[in-house]
Each structure stands twice: as structure tokens, then as C-alpha cells.
Amino acid sequence: MKPQRAVASFDSATGMLRALSCFLAGRDVPALGQALRSAVPLLSAAMGGVNHLPTRAAEHLYAASGVAEAVPRTALGRISAEDLAEWVVDHYPRRRYPVVFVGSSNGALMHLAAALDAPWLPQTLLVPVRRRGVDRDDPRAELDAGRQPAHDLLRANPGLSLHHMHDPNQDRLMIAGMSYFRVKWRSLPAAYRRFLRDHVERGGTVISVECGLSWPVTRLGPRHRFQFGALGGASEAEYHEGGPRVSDLLRRYGAARTGWDPPQPDERAPEAEWGFDPALLDDLRDATGANGLAFRRLRFGEPEELSPPVAELHRWWYRQRGVPDDRLLAESFLLMEPWWALRTGSIPFWMAFNTESSHQALSSYLDALGDHDEIRLMLFSHGTESIGLATAEQWLELVGRARKVGTLAGCDTAAYPRDFASLVRAQRDLSRVRHRHPMPAPLRLDSVAPVLAEHPDVDLTDPV
Numbered sequence: 084m085k086p087q088r089a090v091a092s093f094d095s096a097t098g099m100l101r102a103l104s105c106f107l108a109g110r111d112v113p114a115l116g117q118a119l120r121s122a123v124p125l126l127s128a129a130m131g132g133v134n135h136l137p138t139r140a141a142e143h144l145y146a147a148s149g150v151a152e153a154v155p156r157t158a159l160g161r162i163s164a165e166d167l168a169e170w171v172v173d174h175y176p177r178r179r180y181p182v183v184f185v186g187s188s189n190g191a192l193m194h195l196a197a198a199l200d201a202p203w204l205p206q207t208l209l210v211p212v213r214r215r216g217v218d219r220d221d222p223r224a225e226l227d228a229g230r231q232p233a234h235d236l237l238r239a240n241p242g243l244s245l246h247h248m249h250d251p252n253q254d255r256l257m258i259a260g261m262s263y264f265r266v267k268w269r270s271l272p273a274a275y276r277r278f279l280r281d282h283v284e285r286g287g288t289v290i291s292v293e294c295g296l297s298w299p300v301t302r303l304g305p306r307h308r309f310q311f312g313a314l315g316g317a318s319e320a321e322y323h324e325g326g327p328r329v330s331d332l333l334r335r336y337g338a339a340r341t342g343w344d345p346p347q348p349d350e351r352a353p354e355a356e357w358g359f360d361p362a363l364l365d366d367l368r369d370a371t372g373a374n375g376l377a378f379r380r381l382r383f384g385e386p387e388e389l390s391p392p393v394a395e396l397h398r399w400w401y402r403q404r405g406v407p408d409d410r411l412l413a414e415s416f417l418l419m420e421p422w423w424a425l426r427t428g429s430i431p432f433w434m435a436f437n438t439e440s441s442h443q444a445l446s447s448y449l450d451a452l453g454d455h456d457e458i459r460l461m462l463f464s465h466g467t468e469s470i471g472l473a474t475a476e477q478w479l480e481l482v483g484r485a486r487k488v489g490t491l492a493g494c495d496t497a498a499y500p501r502d503f504a505s506l507v508r509a510q511r512d513l514s515r516v517r518h519r520h521p522m523p524a525p526l527r528l529d530s531v532a533p534v535l536a537e538h539p540d541v542d543l544t545d546p547v
């Protein structure tokens with residue numbers, strides 16, 4: 084099976100891969116990199132029309148667009164991990180780079196990589212698997228439905244582990260007709276090895292990106308885990324034990340139950356979407372040593388812990404260049420734009436999602452650093468009134484702290500969180516910001532490391 088048919092285009096890793104590879108090719112990423120710039124007006128109009136449909140109709144179209152990407156269950160055995168890795172590296176311009184990152188998905192990392200002129204090779208990808216006849220609020224039935232497809236995928240790919248993730252809170256619409264199979268490389272695929280050999284400068288550096296986030300899981304085999312819930316608005320306890328907010332969600336969506344009954348977790352494991360599996364480290368060390376490259380580790384506990392230091396790196400960089408540091412670009416999930424962040428002189432602050440915890444992360448950053456003249460927020464809409472969702476009013480209050488310009492870029496607040504047009508319009512609005520700056524020369528790693536070292540939540544070190 085062709086890898087572009089096997090990997091979800093709506094996933095964090097895929098969106099970040101597109102954004103960074105476009106930047107390294109010298110361009111921005113309109114329409115999340117999924118359409119030509121000339122198609123943006125038509126897409127904006129069409130998706131704006133979806134915004135004005137009745138709620139259930141809009142949700143149905145959103146879910147259908149995802150299911151259309153899902154892989155038939157019978158095709159899992161034809162997916163090749165080596166082909167997936169080749170597909171990843173084919174995104175990048177074929178030249179030499181001073182640094183290469185390998186590991187966890189992270190939006191702040193994309194800005195760090197862009198600043199260093201460095202590609203990133205993800206450890207994790209999402210393979211969406213088509214399925215029917217499973218109540219999205221029945222995690223035990225979901226687990227059983229995934230057993231045979233998981234067996235087929237893992238048998239064909241001994242270098243992968245599979246985290247079957249099921250989240251009826253944030254992913255409620257998408258999982259109506261599909262399962263989320265997140266695969267992680269436990270050994271370095273041949274395409275990644277060749278990339279490190281052929282496309283890293285002599286004496287360059289390979290950096291493992293290690294998000295330490297873990298989650299309770301049920302082990303189904305040596306390389307197969309089932310994860311119920313995910314990082315976001317609901318807590319681990321709410322997913323596994325229920326509570327008033329769970330009951331309210333199920334009532335609002337007309338579910339025939341008041342809580343979930345997931346399988347009993349028996350261990351903690353790297354979180355399916357964001358966590359790093361350390362099984363990859365030995366191969367990374369071997370590959371860097373074999374090619375005479377330096378190896379370093381970038382470690383942090385949760386995805387958003389990397390956001391403040393990367394934002395402050397850009398603030399320091401702008402001051403070094405004489406660029407004003409009073410313009411902030413807040414991004415969420417896969418809505419990000421490293422090209423326009425630098426061209427507009429915007430300090431990038433990435434948030435993992437649109438939840439109250441992400442709202443608090445941005446609010447705390449503003450509290451610590453003070454308000455800015457301009458604050459723009461690219462706000463991701465996932466189509467669901469999920470537990471822990473921060474409201475449009477909360478986001479408007481936050482960007483309203485700007486002294487001159489505070490806006491939700493491309494956002495229709497009346498439609499949020501079903502504002503599907505914002506997936507196109509956010510980048511379009513950012514590209515219209517005036518007072519642009521020349522694209523700077525890349526930073527050197529030895530100038531970046533001291534700035535990151537000032538933040539205790541982030542560790543960039545040589546391995547012991």
C-alpha cells in the first residue's frame with residue numbers, strides 16, 4: 084500500500100512534517116499543505132458553507148472527511164514501515180543539514196528546527212483504520228475490533244510498536260467510523276539511516292526528541308498496547324473512573340450510558356501521540372557513531388514544556404537582529420506556520436490543543452513575560468464540545484490582552500469549535516500581516532543551547 088494512503092493527513096505528526104519541510108524548501112504552508120495556494124479561496128468558501136450547516140450535518144461531514152482517509156482493515160498487512168519512513172524523508176529537500184531531530188512530535192520543536200535549518204524525522208505516525216459497528220463509547224468493543232488488524236500490521240512490521248488509541252472525548256467525531264492506530268519505530272528504519280548518512284553535514288549533530296509523557300495502557304502483546312483517552316481536556320481519572328463531566332458529555336451527545344467501562348490498565352507506557360519510546364535510542368546512537376556525528380538528547384516532560392523556551396529563544400534572536408519582540412503568534416495543534424512566524428517577526432508559542440490547560444499555558448506565559456502589542460492566535464477546531472474545551476470567549480479574552488492588535492486569525496467564533504474554515508483561513512490571515520522582515524540566516528546549535536539551558540523543564544545534553 085502506498086504510504087500516503089496509509090498515514091492520516093489530519094494528524095499532528097503529518098501536519099508538522101508538512102509545515103517544517105515546506106519551510107526548509109523556502110515556502111509557507113497554505114491550507115495545511117494539502118492544497119495549492121490558488122485553491123485557498125475556493126476551499127475557504129466551501130468550508131465556510133459547512134460552518135453554517137446545522138450542527139449535526141456539519142459534524143457528519145467532518146467525520147466523513149476523516150473516514151474517507153481510513154485504511155481498510157484488510158489492507159493492514161500490506162503497509163510497510165520502510166515505505167512509511169521513505170515517505171517521511173522524501174518530504175525534505177535533498178541537501179546537507181547541520182542538525183537532524185528524530186523522535187516525538189511537537190509544534191514548538193518545528194520552530195526550533197526551522198531556526199536551526201534542521202529537518203525532523205518523527206518516531207510516531209497515525210494510521211487510521213476503517214471499522215463499523217462499534218459504539219464509540221464502548222472501549223472494550225473497540226479493543227476487540229482492533230485485535231486482528233493490529234496482528235496483521237505488526238506481523239508485517241517487526242520494527243514497529245502499535246498504540247491503539249481511543250479517545251471518545253476529543254476525537255469523538257472521527258472515531259465514529261475508524262480506529263486510531265499510532266505506530267512507533269522501535270528500531271531505526273533504513274530510510275532514516277540513509278538520511279543521517281547522506282544528508283547531515285560532516286561533524287553535524289543528531290538530536291533525539293524525547294517527550295516523557297506517559298499514559299495508563301492495557302498490554303495486548305509484546306508490541307501492542309491499548310490506550311483509552313489522551314492528553315487534553317479530560318483527566319486520566321475521568322477516562323477510567325468517570326465523573327460529572329463525563330456523564331454530561333455523554334448526555335449531551337445522546338449516548339445510552341452515563342460512563343465508560345474501559346479495560347483495566349496494567350502498565351504505563353509512552354503516550355500514544357506525544358510520548359517517546361526509548362527503544363529507539365540504541366539504534367540512534369549506533370547510526371550517529373557510525374557516521375561520525377555527534378549525538379545529543381532533548382528531553383522534556385510534557386509537550387507544552389518546550390513552548391516557553393522556544394518562544395524565548397525567538398525573543399532573544401529578534402533582539403540580536405534588532406527586530407521588535409512585541410508580536411506574539413500563538414498556535415494550536417497542527418495549525419502552525421514557521422515561515423510566517425519569522426517573516427512577520429512573531430514570537431511563536433505553540434499549544435497542544437484548544438483546551439483549558441492549553442489556555443492556561445498561554446495565559447501563564449503572558450503573565451510571566453507581560454503583554455504584547457500584537458497577539459494572533461491560530462485556533463484549532465476539532466468539531467466537538469469536548470470535556471475541558473476552552474470557549475471562544477476565553478480565547479478572545481486572552482488575545483484581548485494585546486495593547487494594539489489581538490485577534491483569532493481566520494476564526495469564526497460563532498462556529499467554533501466547528502469552525503472548519505479556520506483550518507484554511509488562519510494561515511491566510513497570517514500571510515496578510517504587514518511589517519515583514521527578511522528571512523534570517525539559521526542559528527547555530529552552540530548559540531541555541533545556552534538559551535534552552537535557562538529553562539529547567541527542558542534538558543538538552545550529551546548522553547552519558
